[in-house]
Amino acid sequence: MRVTFKFNLSIHFYEFKQYDIMNTILDMKHTKVTYEMPNCYADFDGKFPFEGIELLKSLELTTVNVPLRFGGKGLGGNTGNRQVLEVLKEVGSYDLSLGRIYEGHINALLLIERFGDGNQKERYFEEAVNGKIFGVWNSEMPTEPLTFNDLNGVFELSGAKVFCSGASNIDRPIVTAEGEKGTRMVIIDMDELRLNEDYTYWRPMGMKSSVSCRFDFSGVNFDQKQILGGPYDYVNEPDFTSGAARFAAVQLGGAEAAIRATIYHLEKTNRTKAPEQLARLAKLATLQETGRLWLKHTGDELNKRYDAPSHSMFRANLFRTVVREICENILSICEMSVGLQGMMQPHPLERIHRDLSVYLKQPGPDRTLIACAESFLKYDR
Structure with a gap:
């Protein structure tokens, strides 16, 4: 299968010409995918890289590590990790903020494959194939750690996360939160929430387009089906x-x-x-x-x-x-x-x-x- 995407952004390159398009071929179990990335460094003007995300979707790169049986390419578990790293490198050479967001997406899908139950895999891998973007947000300030309480089968979050790369544009972030039995992973449905993007802690000299804001999750509810894996699985080795x-x-x-x-x-x-x-x-x-x-x-x-x-x-x-x-x-x-x-x-x-x-x-x-x-x-x- 050959996927070709013509990409044209209104960006400034200091007369930085477009070099010949790179072709990177990923050899998979029973298929071969050729994807083409623009060989230049983009400029999203400090804003979320919507065009870059659409490029990745069009090239089917957002499903490289979705298992084959769910419609993905099946890389990144115990096979194809070199190819995954090569894809990440190429995306980073196009835009590092996009690369950061994309790496979080890959990480989240790997965690779902590793620790998700059958229903979670079926739901979330289908969503990934249909274009949902995932992420992992685990950073927090010591003064406001993210915790959750069990309110008779409904769980409620309290606290905040910082450096939430992608901000509200991430559809299904995985957050780590402390409960009675330890730290758990929770998959948040962001399309059901309207949280304030707080950029108090994100005023960097670079990586501005990763829009890594702070979110206060206090009062957000979730159910058992959104809990991924067991206690401390997020830091499970290797x-x-x-x-x-x-x-x-x-x-x-x-x-x-x-x-x-x-x-x-x-x-x-x-x-x-x-x-x-x-x-x-x-x-x-x-x-x-x-x-x-x-x-x-x-x-x-x-x-x-x-x-x-x-x-x-x-x-x-x-x-x-x-x-x-x-x-x-x-x-x-x-x-x-x-x-x-x-x-x-x-x-x-x-x-x-x-x-x-x-x-x-x-x-x-x-x-x-x-x-x-x-x-x-x-x-x-």
Whole structure:
């Protein structure tokens, strides 16, 4: 099956031309899907990327990890994880905010596949196939944790979540909430609610189009059918730790967008033959290829995460650590290559730089380094 989507946004590229369209082929169990992403960095002007979401739907990328029996592509469980990471990278290279939202969608569907009962899978996978967008919101302030009480079979939430990427545009977010028996996952029907999008805690220099607001869920009711899995299943291993590979793949995409913008700038200014620029381009090529090799290796390791959980967690932690270093080095070299122009609007590198700098700030980098060292001493000598 070949899916082709003509995409045309009114966006500013600092005369940033559209390169040849990339074709990425995903080999699945019994089918082959070709999808085409615009090879440029979009600009949604700080607003939710509606056009980007429609692009993903049109390319059938929102169902890559919906099981085959429910009409999806069946990737991301114990098979096809490399392909999922490659898709995430390509989406990130188009727009990091879109990549962040898309990664949350993929994560939510994986959690439903892993912990959902038969009725939940049938309902929510059907909704995903029909275009509903999912997400995972687990961040909260210590002063207002999200909790729930059982009111004779009807449950009521109290508290709030912050960094709710996608805001009200996410149809079925999974939130974590503390109950009498521990932390549970709850699937919220946002189309039944009218919650206030509070951006008090979301005034970043980049990633603005992820519209990661705060929601106060106090007074929101739900029933037993919306509770996903058991207590503390959200942090169940190896899925919790190995899931870091997904956001690292999106980050790699942002770094490749920075390289692409830098090359175009050098071409436009006739500086591709300057010795110092060639030296920098060689470093960028090495870093890009290193990231791609790590992605392939990590994706293949994730296919075996239930057979060798400790090893897959180790590899995922290594991957997110290496990717951060790769991205930071790429940004530094791109800065030197382009100079001040790359730090000023409307140059495309300016927004890529802001977005990636923010998205690299993931929780627990020091804790991850310690885990890498401990695993190295235990498993990999």
